[in-house]
Amino acid sequence: xxxxxxxxxxxxxxxxxxxxxxxxxxxxxxxxxxxxxxxxxxxxxxxxxxxxxxxxxxxxxxxxxxxxxxxxxxxxxxxxxxxxxxxxxxx
Amino acid sequence: xxxxxxxxxxxxxxxxxxxxxxxxxxxxxxxxxxxxxxxxxxxxxxxxxxxxxxxxxxxxxxxxxxxxxxxxxxxxxxxxxxxxxxxxxxxxxxxxxxxxxxxxxxxxxxxxxxxxxxxxxxxxxxxxxxxxxxxxxxxxxxxxxxxxxxxxxxxxxxxxxxxxxxxxxxxxxxxxxxxxxxxxxxxxxxxxx
Ligand SMILES: [Zn+2]
Numbered sequence: 001x002x003x004x005x006x007x008x009x010x011x012x013x014x015x016x017x018x019x020x021x022x023x024x025x026x027x028x029x030x031x032x033x034x035x036x037x038x039x040x041x042x043x044x045x046x047x048x049x050x051x052x053x054x055x056x057x058x059x060x061x062x063x064x065x066x067x068x069x070x071x072x073x074x075x076x077x078x079x080x081x082x083x084x085x086x087x088x089x090x091x
Numbered sequence: 092x093x094x095x096x097x098x099x100x101x102x103x104x105x106x107x108x109x110x111x112x113x114x115x116x117x118x119x120x121x122x123x124x125x126x127x128x129x130x131x132x133x134x135x136x137x138x139x140x141x142x143x144x145x146x147x148x149x150x151x152x153x154x155x156x157x158x159x160x161x162x163x164x165x166x167x168x169x170x171x172x173x174x175x176x177x178x179x180x181x182x183x184x185x186x187x188x189x190x191x192x193x194x195x196x197x198x199x200x201x202x203x204x205x206x207x208x209x210x211x212x213x214x215x216x217x218x219x220x221x222x223x224x225x226x227x228x229x230x231x232x233x234x235x236x237x238x239x240x241x242x243x244x245x246x247x248x249x250x251x252x253x254x255x256x257x258x259x260x261x262x263x264x265x266x267x268x269x270x271x272x273x274x275x276x277x278x279x280x281x282x283x284x
Pocket of ligand 1: 011012015038042044045046
């Protein structure tokens, strides 16, 4: 029994890697089971999973925002427009 | 003036108008994605030059803004793709041994601690955003490029692998290392406060 458990119980390195794989790809049924078993017994990896999913949501949201709160300064914008217009003239 | 020359002059006039109308929005967007002022300027400039060169491809039925932003987004993605030069994770610089011991278990001092929030609303806090940018920029360039490609383009993992010509396991290993470091950095600088 112990040998079977040892075989099926993932090390934390692999468990955390699978947590990422789960987010970006799909896990097989067996991988899902093994990860579920691990996070059920390993509090740290369970915590890592929660944090990792939160980070995923934060990053998704960050790149979804179309309005940037810090708009560039007025004079920078004018300078840039001028620079681009000049550049276009040469083409 | 020949008809062709007249048409070209016409394109110039239209693009000049677009420069006035859309530069601000495009620059803000490019800066938001790259957090680099000089780079953002270059990308916007390149976008207008590309728009001028391929003006014939612009279809009148689509909005100029939509068209320009699609060119700009391609330029931004190209930039990240170019940044991504060393796809294979180097064990020395991103070794798992930073976080895990010989038994493949968490090192106590770098193991995940309880966080004081589980909410994406922290993005409303400008201080948190600063910390997040800071932590992202501590990542090795190619990891950051992979992270940005994933979230910028909202692509599926398998499509990014095709883009970067890496295997899926390469990709999730990079994300694994990147997330381990990012998580740790945010924990130290923010969530443990
Ligand atoms: Zn574990």
